[in-house]
Amino acid sequence: MDVIVKIAKSEADQDACLALRRQVFIQEQNVPEHEEVDGEDDICVHILATLDGAPVGAARYQMIAEYAKIQRVCVPRTQRGSGVGVQMMRFIADHIGATTDVRILRLGAQIHALKFYENLGYGQF
Numbered sequence: 001m002d003v004i005v006k007i008a009k010s011e012a013d014q015d016a017c018l019a020l021r022r023q024v025f026i027q028e029q030n031v032p033e034h035e036e037v038d039g040e041d042d043i044c045v046h047i048l049a050t051l052d053g054a055p056v057g058a059a060r061y062q063m064i065a066e067y068a069k070i071q072r073v074c075v076p077r078t079q080r081g082s083g084v085g086v087q088m089m090r091f092i093a094d095h096i097g098a099t100t101d102v103r104i105l106r107l108g109a110q111i112h113a114l115k116f117y118e119n120l121g122y123g124q125f
Contacts, residue, residue, distance in 0.1 A: 003049055003050070003051050003056065003083070003084055004050050004051075005088050006091075007046070014046050016048055016058070017046045017047070017048050017055075018041070019055070020055050020058040020076065021058055021074055022036070023076060024075070025072070028076075028077065036072075040062065041060065043062060044061060044062045044071070046060045047061070047088055047092055047095075049084050049087060056075065056076065056082075057075045057076075057079065058072065058073075058074050059071070059072055059073040059089075060072050061092055061096065063102065067102060067105065068104070068105050068106070069106050069107065069108075070092055070105060070106070073085060073088065075088075086120065089120050092105075093105060105122075
């Protein structure tokens with residue numbers, strides 16, 4: 001699997017991230033639009049994963065004081081279990097470690113995704 005994970009710098013890449021989030025959170029998981037579209041996208045760094053050029057994962061992170069908060073991690077149902085989410089989380093941690101002095105990563109997760117994050121070393125507090 002040739003998944004490419006990158007910072008979504010172009011408008012097209014950011015649009016792809018937002019489209020994936022809409023598909024996964026609003027359409028599939030019935031998250032209310034006003035919760036998903038929170039007005040904070042402009043202050044976040046967006047991450048896009050593609051497979052053969054097609055979007056297969058998205059996330060964002062926000063720098064908050066002494067930590068980075070990882071948010072909106074999503075992978076379409078057809079790609080779950082393929083390792084895309086793991087690749088994105090590792091990319092985010094590596095990118096933050098290489099480009100900032102921040103060494104604390106936090107995230108909020110839906111209950112059904114807790115095991116995924118725990119397996120990556122994130123604990124509950």
